[in-house]
Amino acid sequence: MGNLSCPLCKTEQGNTQDNIKSSLYLKAVLPSLVDLVQLDKPAKELIIPANEKILFSLRNGEKAFLKIQNGEITYSPKKIETPTIHILLMSPSHAVQVFEQGKLPFLLKGFTRISFLKKKFDALTKRLEYYLKETQNYTEEEKRIYAILQLKTALRSAEVLAEKEEVSKKILAGTPQGILRIGIESINFESYFGFIDGKWKYIDRLSGQTVSSILTLKDLKTTELLLTNKLDTFAGLGLGKIYISGIIPIIDNVGLVLGRIIQYIS
Amino acid sequence: MQVFNYSENQKWFERATRVIPCGVYGHFSPAPCVPTNAYPFFSTRADGCRFWDVDGNEFIDYMCAYGPMIMGYHNSVVDEAFINQLKQADANSIASTKMVELAEFLVDLIPVADWAFFAKNGADVTNYAVMIARAETGKKKIIAIKGGYHGTAPWMQGIGHPGVTEEDVANVIRIPWNDLKALEQALEENYGQVAGFISSPYHHPVFVDNEYPAEGYWDGVQKLLKKHGAVLICDDVRAGFRLHLGGSNEYFKFKPDLICFCKAIANGYPISALVGKEELKVSASKVFHTGSYWYSSAYMSAAIANLQELKRLNAPEYFEKLGNKFNEGLIKIAKDYGFNMKITGHPSMAYYRITDDPSLQLHQRWCAECTKRGAFFTSHHNWFLSMAHTEADIQKTWEICEEAFKALKSST
Numbered sequence: 001m002g003n004l005s006c007p008l009c010k011t012e013q014g015n016t017q018d019n020i021k022s023s024l025y026l027k028a029v030l031p032s033l034v035d036l037v038q039l040d041k042p043a044k045e046l047i048i049p050a051n052e053k054i055l056f057s058l059r060n061g062e063k064a065f066l067k068i069q070n071g072e073i074t075y076s077p078k079k080i081e082t083p084t085i086h087i088l089l090m091s092p093s094h095a096v097q098v099f100e101q102g103k104l105p106f107l108l109k110g111f112t113r114i115s116f117l118k119k120k121f122d123a124l125t126k127r128l129e130y131y132l133k134e135t136q137n138y139t140e141e142e143k144r145i146y147a148i149l150q151l152k153t154a155l156r157s158a159e160v161l162a163e164k165e166e167v168s169k170k171i172l173a174g175t176p177q178g179i180l181r182i183g184i185e186s187i188n189f190e191s192y193f194g195f196i197d198g199k200w201k202y203i204d205r206l207s208g209q210t211v212s213s214i215l216t217l218k219d220l221k222t223t224e225l226l227l228t229n230k231l232d233t234f235a236g237l238g239l240g241k242i243y244i245s246g247i248i249p250i251i252d253n254v255g256l257v258l259g260r261i262i263q264y265i266s
Numbered sequence: 267m268q269v270f271n272y273s274e275n276q277k278w279f280e281r282a283t284r285v286i287p288c289g290v291y292g293h294f295s296p297a298p299c300v301p302t303n304a305y306p307f308f309s310t311r312a313d314g315c316r317f318w319d320v321d322g323n324e325f326i327d328y329m330c331a332y333g334p335m336i337m338g339y340h341n342s343v344v345d346e347a348f349i350n351q352l353k354q355a356d357a358n359s360i361a362s363t364k365m366v367e368l369a370e371f372l373v374d375l376i377p378v379a380d381w382a383f384f385a386k387n388g389a390d391v392t393n394y395a396v397m398i399a400r401a402e403t404g405k406k407k408i409i410a411i412k413g414g415y416h417g418t419a420p421w422m423q424g425i426g427h428p429g430v431t432e433e434d435v436a437n438v439i440r441i442p443w444n445d446l447k448a449l450e451q452a453l454e455e456n457y458g459q460v461a462g463f464i465s466s467p468y469h470h471p472v473f474v475d476n477e478y479p480a481e482g483y484w485d486g487v488q489k490l491l492k493k494h495g496a497v498l499i500c501d502d503v504r505a506g507f508r509l510h511l512g513g514s515n516e517y518f519k520f521k522p523d524l525i526c527f528c529k530a531i532a533n534g535y536p537i538s539a540l541v542g543k544e545e546l547k548v549s550a551s552k553v554f555h556t557g558s559y560w561y562s563s564a565y566m567s568a569a570i571a572n573l574q575e576l577k578r579l580n581a582p583e584y585f586e587k588l589g590n591k592f593n594e595g596l597i598k599i600a601k602d603y604g605f606n607m608k609i610t611g612h613p614s615m616a617y618y619r620i621t622d623d624p625s626l627q628l629h630q631r632w633c634a635e636c637t638k639r640g641a642f643f644t645s646h647h648n649w650f651l652s653m654a655h656t657e658a659d660i661q662k663t664w665e666i667c668e669e670a671f672k673a674l675k676s677s678t
Contacts, residue, residue: 171426174412174440176473178625212625234288238279238296238307245300246625248646249473256426 022095028156055083085110155202162200175253178212186219213246274320298646304634312339315654325642330650333529338654347571352564362563379541388503388528389417391540399462399497402549413471443469462497467514476611484520508614532569589613603671617648635670
């Protein structure tokens with residue numbers, strides 16, 4: 001399996017760190033494959049003929065279910081159908097080794113599909129790395145994909161931290177409840193993160209909820225600088241590269257949580 | 267009515283970003299100015315209750331330097347006291363007698379004060395107060411109010427903020443405002459460990475309505491702290507000398523052990539003060555706390571002159587009268603245009619919010635429209651009045667407010 005990790009990942013720092021990291025891979029990085037094949041033609045072409053249901057399961061823990069069919073991927077955090085491939089991760093630490101260091105997972109089911117895993121799925125995850133690792137010399141279209149994938153992965157990661165990480169929990173406990181819209185103006189992209197049903201969550205599309213805060217990045221360059229931690233956001237506000245409105249403490253505090261992702265993956 | 271252009275402000279901001287983190291940092295940063303293109307960032311001059319930006323735009327200032335400007339910019343009495351002392355001596359190798367005179371003045375002016383100590387910024391004295399509480403009690407923990415602000419020292423920032431460690435905030439317990447049960451619970455759960463309770467005299471956080479103490483709140487606080495041997499620190503940095511010249515605690519009828527003053531103490535000249543009860547004077551003497559400019563005597567002269575003027579003119583009464591008049595007019599204008607303006611806090615430093623949109627975006631747009639027409643309003647923070655604001659200024663401001671409501675109405 002390709003290395004799904006990003007280069008700034010830290011070495012193991014104990015069980016809590018690994019618990020959070022493994023959750024980030026299962027609940028934030030793997031779901032990004034869904035977006036990847038929607039956005040990136042080479043990625044989609046890799047899976048067009050495939051018809052697989054892959055279950056990643058952490059022993060006594062979380063799961064990630066990927067259904068690959070008709071050139072699309074759907075994700076679920078639980079097993080929703082009988083998998084064709086079942087990958088067992090023995091522990092959070094083992095999961096981290098699998099995702100970051102390419103250590104072999106335990107294959108419980110799908111022995112006849114090893115060639116798919118080694119060729120197509122591996123290539124797919126490498127394509128994801130291409131966008132989630134350090135920035136490359138992207139084409140204009142790839143810059144758009146990079147920005148969307150990075151932002152969505154970050155927001156999904158924020159949901160994991162909101163649930164699992166003590167500091168993030170404390171930050172969000174003191175945050176006004178509401179929904180933050182994050183957008184990139186030049187490509188008309190919007191995504192959401194907010195408090196719904198008693199939890200802080202990534203929200204792909206709103207279903208009738210009202211936005212309470214808005215953070216808009218002017219263009220892809222601004223987005224890239226922000227994502228690579230090279231943007232002075234206060235300066236960006238004054239220069240009109242970033243626009244905010246609504247309940248600013250939500251933006252501030254979600255920003256603090258997003259800033260913590262780098263301690264686990266980046 | 268002219269809508270302002272900020273082209274020179276933008277040029278200066280671009281220059282600033284090349285050499286200064288954030289361009290403009292801290293509470294003057296563009297972050298809470300929504301939208302940023304409605305706000306100026308650099309001024310060229312100020313006078314009375316007005317300032318002018320680098321584009322030549324004139325503003326009636328309702329932020330008053332975020333509180334320090336209480337007599338008005340360029341107040342001749344305060345400035346003269348400052349300049350006269352500056353000519354004699356300012357920074358020096360030994361203390362000035364002005365320091366003694368100012369301490370005597372504060373001890374006479376403030377009923378709970380038996381002694382005074384001077385520094386430069388509000389955080390200098392909130393930090394000192396906390397250290398004194400710890401020195402006096404031999405305990406570590408400090409109880410503070412959620413949303414309360416006492417400076418940017420690491421212990422007073424929130425967990426997760428860049429540069430702040432978990433250890434920095436480990437000894438600070440946050441409880442809700444006006445919640446005696448929460449205070450009692452915090453004291454019981456940390457029995458024998460609480461050095462003090464720090465709070466503003468009334469709750470004036472940012473982004474949310476301000477709140478006065480509930481009936482019996484401060485009495486209850488004092489009883490609980492006395493029972494647990496904890497020090498009561500009143501952070502009067504923002505409200506001090508606006509509600510009552512003897513400290514805002516006099517307005518709300520309670521007696522703190524320590525009171526922190528800054529903003530309005532010297533009409534913009536940088537000086538802060540901690541005053542305290544006799545019982546804490548020895549502990550105060552044991553805590554080593556100092557700074558390069560904490561003995562500058564010109565600022566002390568300015569403080570004496572400023573406080574004398576506030577006393578002579580009965581400033582709190584003026585603020586109450588003018589503030590109430592301004593607020594009543596503003597509520598009516600808002601209503602005439604179909605909006606509900608909620609005003610909380612003291613009339614001299616009230617917090618304003620259009621309640622028709624809970625996301626604050628409507629209020630932000632209105633404040634921006636007012637600012638672009640010459641009434642400098644921020645949407646997140648309480649505003650301030652000064653002794654230089656007159657009824658004519660209020661009238662002019664109402665006209666601006668009305669134009670802004672019209673603009674809001676036409677765009678919604």
